[in-house]
Amino acid sequence: MYLSREEALARDTNRMAILRHLCTNPGTARRALADALDVPLSTIAGLVSGLLEEGWLEKREAPPSGQRGRTPAGLYVQPDRLVLLSAEIRIDRLGVVARTLASESLANDETAHVPGTSALVTAAKLLVRMQARVYSPERRVICIHVRACVGGSEAGLVQQLGELLRGTPLRGVPLRMQGEMHGGQSLPEPVLGAVPARLAAAGHTATAIARDRSASLPAADSLVS
Structure with a gap:
């Protein structure tokens, strides 16, 4: 899919923000990550998928919490790849x-x-x-x-x-x-x-x-x- 220069810049900035957050908050799930970075869940899901495929991240299933429903998998930065x-x-x-x-x-x-x-x-x-x-x-x-x-x-x-x-x-x-x-x-x-808490708009490296x-x-x- 073709991305304009501004769109590619915003994507890369958002990817960096995800990695930075997971370095200090390992095990964060996708929805919690979207809330923390104030980004739509659909955007986070797409970016996380790419980071998983490229080897930046790994996901681990959370142990049973005793509550109803499935506990979402946590995301971690790959330590040695x-x-x-x-x-x-x-x-x-x-x-x-x-x-x-x-x-x-x-x-x-x-x-x-x-x-x-x-x-x-x-x-x-x-x-x-x-x-x-x-x-x-x-x-x-x-x-x-x-x-x-x-x-x-x-x-x-x-x-x-x-x-x-x-x-x-x-x-x-x-x-x-x-x-x-x-x-x-x-x-x-x-x-x-240096990525702000609310992700930068396109044009901010x-x-x-x-x-x-x-x-x-x-x-x-x-x-x-």
Whole structure:
């Protein structure tokens, strides 16, 4: 089904709001979710179906409550099928961490920065290596979140890192650079954004995620060698 730019933007914002709510309120059923987000149940049902099919969510049948009627199934964010990569680039060291959507650490790696080498090239190598380390057929990386203590504009650094990741399994994964890394139990801003309680109307983005969709550059083996 064709969606206009505004409709697609509203759909994505609503999906982010659903995920954000379920991260802090796991087990919420569809009707309660619609009430909490002030969105029609039919809209929530369609969005939830898509999120279930894509692996963002899972549903679990609630135990019998003793009351008449069937207790609706609760919705939960899938804890380990979707992975976030976080990279920290400092003057003397670089580190990469793979986390689940529940902020559980799957693996981490770090290395000293070698003078005379590009910090972004080293970061790209670490990211590709980490992706291979946590790979499974049912997992995919949905966002790369970078804290860079190096010179240059955020947009320029995102573009350079995107170019370095071209031709690798991480090509096209959304990139976000900022001054501080996100922690805690909620999803990082690149994934969920700051969504108001009453869902935003079309035209309001949840977050600015830079994507690199250009044609090829280095091959994957140039980053993992």
